[in-house]
Amino acid sequence: xLNIAILVFAIGAVGGLVLxxxxxxxxxxxxxxxxxxxxxxxxxxxLTGMVVxxxxxxxxxxxxxxxxxxxxxxLAGFYLASVHLRQATPAKGAVVAHASVAVIGxxxxxxxxxxxx
Numbered sequence: 728x729l730n731i732a733i734l735v736f737a738i739g740a741v742g743g744l745v746l747x748x749x750x751x752x753x754x755x756x757x758x759x760x761x762x763x764x765x766x767x768x769x770x771x772x773x774l775t776g777m778v779v780x781x782x783x784x785x786x787x788x789x790x791x792x793x794x795x796x797x798x799x800x801x802l803a804g805f806y807l808a809s810v811h812l813r814q815a816t817p818a819k820g821a822v823v824a825h826a827s828v829a830v831i832g833x834x835x836x837x838x839x840x841x842x843x844x
Contacts, residue, residue: 729785729840732774736797736833739767743826750822761811768801768829775836789839796832800825 742764749756775794778785785791803825810817838844 728774729778729790729836732771732778733833733837733840735767735774736771736836739764739771740829740833742767743829747822747826750816751819753816755814755816756811758811761808765804765808768797768804772797772801785839789835789844793832793835793839796828796835800829800832803828 742760746756746760746764772794775790775797779791779794780786803821807817807821807825810821835844
């Protein structure tokens with residue numbers, strides 16, 4: 728199930744790159760892609776949470792830390808969505824921060840899933 732979560736997060740990240748590209752160029756991001764990006768992120772969080780809360784090999788170590796970091800990225804995403812709802816482009820720094828935290832969480836998740844750490 729963790730492999731599926733990683734795949735879902737990776738697909739969502741591709742959408743995130745398109746969204747970030749729009750915002751960094753000063754344009755409003757496509758609303759439909761924003762919703763898809765959020766849905767994929769939420770799905771990845773739920774799947775990862777199920778793995779962590781289900782016990783087993785991934786209940787300890789780096790995977791729960793990755794989950795916590797990804798939750799922080801999701802909270803930043805909620806902020807970005809709230810700005811988007813107001814028909815405004817968010818601050819570029821907020822987009823970079825959201826992306827950076829998400830990438831760190833994703834990389835930790837991959838490392839934990841494949842026992843690199």
